[in-house]
Amino acid sequence: MSLKEQLTDAQKDAMRAKDKERLGTLRLALAAIKQVEVDERRELSDDEVLVILTKMIKQRRDSISQYESAGRQELADAEAAEITVLQDFLPKQLNSDEIAELIAQAVTETGATGPADMGKVMAWLKPKLQGRAEMGPISGLVKAKLSA
Template sequence: MSLIERLKEAQKDAMRAKDKVRLGTIRMALAEVKQKEVDTREAVTESDIIAILTKMVKQRKDAHAQFEAAGRQDLADQEAAEMVVLQEFLPQALTDAELEALISQAMQETGAAGMQDMGKVMAWLKPQVQGRTDMGQLSGKIKAKLG
């Protein structure tokens, strides 16, 4: 079953269960996917949907941190609940060991020797780790290995 089909089925299940938070979050995700289709005038691919969901999770993480810093626990809890729902549809996260192995493989494949090759390594890794790790943390690990 494709990711878009899984989202639509989950939406139906949330409607039947009368789970408002889950239903609202899935509707937001489907709206983002539809907006991407309208903007690009092309059908979205699985990788596009993963990128959209990853972006939405990152937005929720940032909002959660800001709400907690402002003392708005009610809003922070809502962001956390939405984050959990969105993460259900993302691929399994990579472990640190798997990530290190992929970075080493990317460095060998691209022949990376220094910081000037950072872009090559990131370009090689991005399709393989999209939605499975935080790209900021990945960048930091690559810098550590190259530096």
């Protein structure tokens, strides 16, 4: 079953359960997916859907920090609830040891020798980490590894 089908089934379940918060989040996700499909006139793969879900989670994390700095905790809590719903559809997150192992493998396989090769390493890592880890902190770890 594709990721899009899983989202649609979860939407139906939320409708039956009358879970308005979960239903709203799932509708937003499906609308974002549909928008890209209409714009590009094609069906999206699971990897492309993962990219959209990851982007939505990142946007919500940014919103949370802005709401908290503005003293709007109720809005920050609503965004955090949306993140929880969206994360149900992402693959299992990698731990720090698995990430370090992938970074070492990327450096070896790309033949990276210094910070100038960071783009090659990140390009190798991105498809393997998509939806399984945030790329921002990974970038810092790669930079530290290549600078050492």
